[in-house]
Amino acid sequence: MSIGSIPLRFKIELNTERCMNCGRCVENCSYDVFRKEDNKIVVNSRNCVACHRCLAFCPRDAIDIYEKPTDYRSHPVWTREIREAVFNQAKTGKIIVAGMGNVLPYPMIFDRLVLDACQVTNPSIDPLREPMELRTYIGKKPAALSVKEHKNGDTELLTKLAPNLKIETPIMIGHMSYGAISLNAQTALAKAATKMGTFMGTGEGGLHESLYPYQSHMIVQVASGRFGVDINYLERGAAIEIKIGQGAKPGIGGHLPGEKVCADVSCTRMIPEGSDAISPAPHHDIYSIEDLKQLVHSLKEATEWKKPVFVKIAAVHNSAAIAAGIARSGADAVVVDGFRGGTGAAPRVFRDHVGIPVEAAVASVDAKLRKQGIRNEVSIIASGGIRQSADIAKIICLGADAVYIGTSALVAMGCRVCGTCNRGTCAWGIATQKPELTKRLDPETNAVQVANLIHAWTDEIAELMGAAGINSIESLRGNRDRLRGYMLDEGLLQVLDVKTVGA
Amino acid sequence: MCGIIGVIDKRRQCMDGSKIREALASMDERGSGEGAGYAAYGIYPEFADSYAIHVFFDNVRENKPALIKDLEEWGRIVHCEAIPIYEAGIKKVHTPWRFFFKPDITRAQNPLTTADDIVMRLVMNVNSAHNGSLIISSGKNMGVFKAAGWPEQVANLYRIQDYKGYLWLAHNRYPTNTPGWWGGAHPFNLLDWSVVHNGEITSYGTNRRYIESYGYNCSMYTDTEVVAYLVDLLVRKHGLSENLAVRALAPPFWDEIDAMPEKERELNRALRLTYGPALMNGPFAICVATADTLVGFTDRIKLRPLVTGEYKDRLYISSEEAAIRRIEPEIEDVRMPKAGEPVIGRVIA
Numbered sequence: 047m048s049i050g051s052i053p054l055r056f057k058i059e060l061n062t063e064r065c066m067n068c069g070r071c072v073e074n075c076s077y078d079v080f081r082k083e084d085n086k087i088v089v090n091s092r093n094c095v096a097c098h099r100c101l102a103f104c105p106r107d108a109i110d111i112y113e114k115p116t117d118y119r120s121h122p123v124w125t126r127e128i129r130e131a132v133f134n135q136a137k138t139g140k141i142i143v144a145g146m147g148n149v150l151p152y153p154m155i156f157d158r159l160v161l162d163a164c165q166v167t168n169p170s171i172d173p174l175r176e177p178m179e180l181r182t183y184i185g186k187k188p189a190a191l192s193v194k195e196h197k198n199g200d201t202e203l204l205t206k207l208a209p210n211l212k213i214e215t216p217i218m219i220g221h222m223s224y225g226a227i228s229l230n231a232q233t234a235l236a237k238a239a240t241k242m243g244t245f246m247g248t249g250e251g252g253l254h255e256s257l258y259p260y261q262s263h264m265i266v267q268v269a270s271g272r273f274g275v276d277i278n279y280l281e282r283g284a285a286i287e288i289k290i291g292q293g294a295k296p297g298i299g300g301h302l303p304g305e306k307v308c309a310d311v312s313c314t315r316m317i318p319e320g321s322d323a324i325s326p327a328p329h330h331d332i333y334s335i336e337d338l339k340q341l342v343h344s345l346k347e348a349t350e351w352k353k354p355v356f357v358k359i360a361a362v363h364n365s366a367a368i369a370a371g372i373a374r375s376g377a378d379a380v381v382v383d384g385f386r387g388g389t390g391a392a393p394r395v396f397r398d399h400v401g402i403p404v405e406a407a408v409a410s411v412d413a414k415l416r417k418q419g420i421r422n423e424v425s426i427i428a429s430g431g432i433r434q435s436a437d438i439a440k441i442i443c444l445g446a447d448a449v450y451i452g453t454s455a456l457v458a459m460g461c462r463v464c465g466t467c468n469r470g471t472c473a474w475g476i477a478t479q480k481p482e483l484t485k486r487l488d489p490e491t492n493a494v495q496v497a498n499l500i501h502a503w504t505d506e507i508a509e510l511m512g513a514a515g516i517n518s519i520e521s522l523r524g525n526r527d528r529l530r531g532y533m534l535d536e537g538l539l540q541v542l543d544v545k546t547v548g549a
Numbered sequence: 550m551c552g553i554i555g556v557i558d559k560r561r562q563c564m565d566g567s568k569i570r571e572a573l574a575s576m577d578e579r580g581s582g583e584g585a586g587y588a589a590y591g592i593y594p595e596f597a598d599s600y601a602i603h604v605f606f607d608n609v610r611e612n613k614p615a616l617i618k619d620l621e622e623w624g625r626i627v628h629c630e631a632i633p634i635y636e637a638g639i640k641k642v643h644t645p646w647r648f649f650f651k652p653d654i655t656r657a658q659n660p661l662t663t664a665d666d667i668v669m670r671l672v673m674n675v676n677s678a679h680n681g682s683l684i685i686s687s688g689k690n691m692g693v694f695k696a697a698g699w700p701e702q703v704a705n706l707y708r709i710q711d712y713k714g715y716l717w718l719a720h721n722r723y724p725t726n727t728p729g730w731w732g733g734a735h736p737f738n739l740l741d742w743s744v745v746h747n748g749e750i751t752s753y754g755t756n757r758r759y760i761e762s763y764g765y766n767c768s769m770y771t772d773t774e775v776v777a778y779l780v781d782l783l784v785r786k787h788g789l790s791e792n793l794a795v796r797a798l799a800p801p802f803w804d805e806i807d808a809m810p811e812k813e814r815e816l817n818r819a820l821r822l823t824y825g826p827a828l829m830n831g832p833f834a835i836c837v838a839t840a841d842t843l844v845g846f847t848d849r850i851k852l853r854p855l856v857t858g859e860y861k862d863r864l865y866i867s868s869e870e871a872a873i874r875r876i877e878p879e880i881e882d883v884r885m886p887k888a889g890e891p892v893i894g895r896v897i898a
């Protein structure tokens with residue numbers, strides 16, 4: 047063992063004076079950190095991932111968790127993470143797989159954008175006293191309306207509108223598959239989406255029978271593995287989403303470790319129990335944009351042109367041109383998934399190094415579509431790295447119609463962003479299929495929490511709009527004049543089409 | 550702040566500019582003496598078939614030959630002359646000029662190009678070049694007269710009482726954006742469309758980007774011009790009536806739409822979905838005029854005043870009842886339209 051053991055990531059301190067030996071930490075920890083010996087709690091800090099499950103259930107606040115208790119010799123190039131990755135790969139010879147989103151400290155564009163508010167010349171609007179409209183329609187819009195106005199005052203609408211999804215908040219819940227997360231977690235999200243009049247994505251794991259009652263609020267996904275896809279599945283969704291790529295791992299397919307493929311997951315996905323579900327990097331029937339067009343049309347044809355079809359791509363350098371191609375494919379919305387997007391499992395090197403931030407991607411996609419006069423052909427859904435209501439207001443100003451939230455919805459259910467979703471032992475019952483863990487997550491209470499979060503953010507967006515003197519979300523969309531960049535460089539200001547503060 | 554007034558005579562009986570000057574000056578409380586302007590329709594009957602192009606030159610000797618070259622590339626200049634101006638206590642920053650212009654559509658590559666398209670393109674090109682020429686109006690048998698100053702000064706500058714029109718728009722400005730710039734004064738015009746506006750369009754960033762994707766260039770550093778372009782797009786290019794265009798720009802709230810009978814609901818939903826980026830937000834009262842129509846409307850929650858009055862063949866729309874009474878003291882039928890509700894006057898002769 048030439049490398050030996052590496053320093054602890056987390057150190058648990060158990061305050062023995064406060065501890066009453068109740069054993070809740072032992073019961074709750076799914077990583078074997080705690081055990082009882084001779085009626086005493088014994089701790090193995092090495093196994094800790096800082097999921098905080100023990101801490102959250104300790105009735106006496108007897109547990110503290112410290113990160114990185116041991117220092118390496120500090121070095122600006124050879125950081126702790128870099129060294130530990132080398133140790134890991136020297137031992138295993140393998141690609142490192144990790145969960146959750148990008149962990150590198152890239153600057154956050156969101157945090158360098160500030161919103162506007164009215165003073166004097168344009169009065170702010172009080173959402174408590176005046177109407178404030180956040181209703182959003184996702185889908186294709188006509189470029190112009192054709193009407194026939196009769197002499198008697200009747201107006202006949204000649205244009206036939208394409209199907210659109212109606213949402214009363216610009217917040218939707220993104221695609222997290224059954225398999226990656228538990229059925230209880232999906233059920234909670236589905237209940238929350240239904241309650242809030244919005245939609246959630248199924249992910250690429252099919253649609254479990256028990257979620258059929260919520261199907262009118264679900265967007266079914268067709269990914270490269272085609273898991274769970276049949277006509278029954280397509281017909282149940284309110285919309286269909288073709289997943290080309292994902293912000294957490296652009297250029298590669300999905301990863302569901304076999305440990306998470308239990309009998310129920312295997313039935314829903316239509317794959318053998320216990321098998322790894324590795325969806326291919328490309329769709330094997332899409333090798334060019336015209337092939338995408340065929341798939342969009344096939345899905346529409348299969349569902350009698352009643353449902354909008356979305357196409358999701360990872361935010362990459364050329365997103366704008368790709369989105370313009372998608373807009374011409376007949377798709378109704380393009381989902382742009384930024385490089386901070388979460389995932390159940392992704393190669394670390396992809397998660398941290400491939401793709402671009404959603405802010406820049408959405409800004410360039412919106413600008414390109416406008417320049418080509420086809421912005422109305424698709425809605426833009428931004429996802430990947432939406433952490434708070436301000437992010438949503440900002441990304442809408444940059445051109446998005448709506449957002450998908452993922453990680454934040456999980457956090458609303460207790461997720462502590464410990465980043466070990468890939469291990470299938472999530473102590474919160476979210477990213478696991480172990481019955482003893484999934485039963486910890488009560489769909490009812492968690493649905494309330496997720497709905498609360500969406501409600502609170504929607505209220506905050508309404509307040510931000512009112513302060514900006516805007517009473518309809520259409521007037522916020524693409525309104526980059528209401529943003530200013532704070533300490534953003536000239537190039538980025540140009541891409542975002544935003545002025546600097548003070549200008 | 551700002552004060553606006555518009556009047557249309559439905560039988561095209563002309564009024565000279567003296568009364569409108571007086572009405573506008575009665576709203577000096579709403580202005581700051583840094584901008585005022587008038588638009589008048591029916592003033593050039595002898596050149597009624599030509600586009601009357603009003604231009605501000607920074608330097609006539611330098612800028613005029615370039616503009617003539619631009620115009621002659623696309624058609625024929627029937628007549629051109631300096632717009633007469635008089636001593637009015639206003640510092641002369643620009644030299645106003647007018648060209649009567651007939652575009653030649655056979656010179657366009659695209660067989661669908663209309664004379665209006667050619668003139669619109671010329672206006673966009675000249676104004677976005679910022680080369681010392683600024684086209685301030687480009688309609689037929691109409692013109693815009695504006696400058697930096699009080700309404701009465703601007704009226705004196707052009708001797709506005711010498712012009713006789715059946716439709717007038719006028720604006721008394723309290724600038725916040727571009728004080729003192731003649732080009733920043735209202736009315737704003739494109740082809741036959743003229744706009745005066747009191748307020749601020751907080752959705753401007755969205756509206757501008759929308760309209761620019763249809764080939765319009767916003768070059769005046771102010772939010773008002775976008776209204777002229779939006780109306781031009783919706784009415785001239787998309788063929789909506791003025792009524793529906795206003796419905797698209799200041800639509801009913803979803804709650805109201807949801808409560809409408811099905812057919813109306815579908816129409817209004819379609820309007821909002823299609824023209825969402827054209828929806829204008831923020832506090833505003835606006836008068837829009839074209840050759841045969843005057844339209845007034847406010848934002849959806851009426852954050853700026855607008856009153857209307859009718860007397861015999863004339864419809865008045867203004868920020869203040871007092872201004873209307875200055876022209877028509879006997880007027881009885883004075884109304885306050887609801888938020889977003891368009892008030893439309895059309896010529897019938």
